[in-house]
Amino acid sequence: MPDYDVNTLSAEPVELREVTEQLLLAGLREHALSDQLQRQLAYSSAIAGSLAEGVCTLDRAGRISFINVAAEHLLGWSDAEVRGRDIAAILQTSDAASDLDAFPAVDVLRSGVTYRTSHALFLRKDGTTFPVAYSAAPMVVAEQVVGVVVAFDDLTEVQRLQHMQEEYLALMSHDLRTPLTAMIGYSQLLLGQLKEATLERAARSAQAIVKSGAAMERIIQNALDRSRQQADHAALQLARLDLVELVTYSIEQNMLPLDRARIEVETVASLPIIADAIRIERVVVNLLSNACKYSAPTSPVVVRIFTMGTDALISVSDQGIGVDADELPHLFEKHYRARTAGTIEGSGLGLYGSRLIVEAHGGRVWAQSTVGVGSTFIASIPLTEPSPSANEL
Numbered sequence: 001m002p003d004y005d006v007n008t009l010s011a012e013p014v015e016l017r018e019v020t021e022q023l024l025l026a027g028l029r030e031h032a033l034s035d036q037l038q039r040q041l042a043y044s045s046a047i048a049g050s051l052a053e054g055v056c057t058l059d060r061a062g063r064i065s066f067i068n069v070a071a072e073h074l075l076g077w078s079d080a081e082v083r084g085r086d087i088a089a090i091l092q093t094s095d096a097a098s099d100l101d102a103f104p105a106v107d108v109l110r111s112g113v114t115y116r117t118s119h120a121l122f123l124r125k126d127g128t129t130f131p132v133a134y135s136a137a138p139m140v141v142a143e144q145v146v147g148v149v150v151a152f153d154d155l156t157e158v159q160r161l162q163h164m165q166e167e168y169l170a171l172m173s174h175d176l177r178t179p180l181t182a183m184i185g186y187s188q189l190l191l192g193q194l195k196e197a198t199l200e201r202a203a204r205s206a207q208a209i210v211k212s213g214a215a216m217e218r219i220i221q222n223a224l225d226r227s228r229q230q231a232d233h234a235a236l237q238l239a240r241l242d243l244v245e246l247v248t249y250s251i252e253q254n255m256l257p258l259d260r261a262r263i264e265v266e267t268v269a270s271l272p273i274i275a276d277a278i279r280i281e282r283v284v285v286n287l288l289s290n291a292c293k294y295s296a297p298t299s300p301v302v303v304r305i306f307t308m309g310t311d312a313l314i315s316v317s318d319q320g321i322g323v324d325a326d327e328l329p330h331l332f333e334k335h336y337r338a339r340t341a342g343t344i345e346g347s348g349l350g351l352y353g354s355r356l357i358v359e360a361h362g363g364r365v366w367a368q369s370t371v372g373v374g375s376t377f378i379a380s381i382p383l384t385e386p387s388p389s390a391n392e393l
């Protein structure tokens, strides 16, 4: 039997008991903490699971660590399938192939600052894309960014409704404008006749009709401009179409008979492109309306449709007032109006909107002009399908 000191012997069980008690307590605390953690995790995933918004978390390496049920539905991936993949599996950007850090959502890991956008395309498992608005917020633990929470909304339906609203407004304003233009025209005529007959009071009434008509026209134009500006930010609705058919249709549907009579179309037989028909129609109508507006009422306007290299081109030439060379690059800026426009009504938004549309298709728009001789506005659209990144307006 070992030779124990009596004091030590009696003290040992007490220390042991204390240590055991402390261990037990620590164990219990840990158990309680892990229990609490489990409950919190279950609570968080119940919240994430019941959200209508898609939620996806990224780990420190920018790889997907979780997607919720809504995201599974929207993306076509299951949580298990997509875990561990990098964000390029679900988010399409211009930098998709090159550099993971170039994704703004991944850059949140470095910056720690929430990123928000409403102009992105997410990728489904089957390779198709859909427009989304998303936010990417840092997950911070002990002052360290340990991941990113990406929350996104599918904008497909919103954009479809926007498109419908825009189409409706365009049709309605076109329908309203035709009789309104006639009304203004006839009341101007009447005004002249009444003035000639020195019927001053009646002339004042006619003048009031002309003014009201002009005011109504401005209201319609403003509503149209506002809706177009909003819609200009929605993603493109690409489809295979014939540019020649689209231009012919645009002229028939949108131009007033007197202007239609001035327009001459020189074109190849057909020119298939992949584009957003409504948007390209708007570009064509903008260029044609300008050509008519900034030239004498009977002077010719020529539209040419042709290919050059890998691009489809539309050019619109007029023999109108023209623009000084130093102003040409500015015509496509928001609200820019050339000096030669003088008192001709306008908002300076048409060419700006046209540039956004053409650039979203991967193309370019530019102008050539000589003051007092005329102008040519040219838009190019690549014959190949626009790259997905270019779709964002």
Ligand code: ADP
Pocket (backbone or CB within 6 Å): 286, 290, 291, 292, 294, 318, 320, 321, 322, 323, 331, 336, 337, 338, 339, 340, 341, 345, 346, 347, 348, 349, 350, 351, 352, 375
């Ligand atoms: P708006 O015609 O409503 O002012 P746009 O954005 O369509 O706006 O055009 C911007 C400016 O470019 C016009 O204000 C005008 O000065 C000039 N411009 C556009 N098209 C022509 C044209 N065919 N001939 C002369 N100037 C033009």
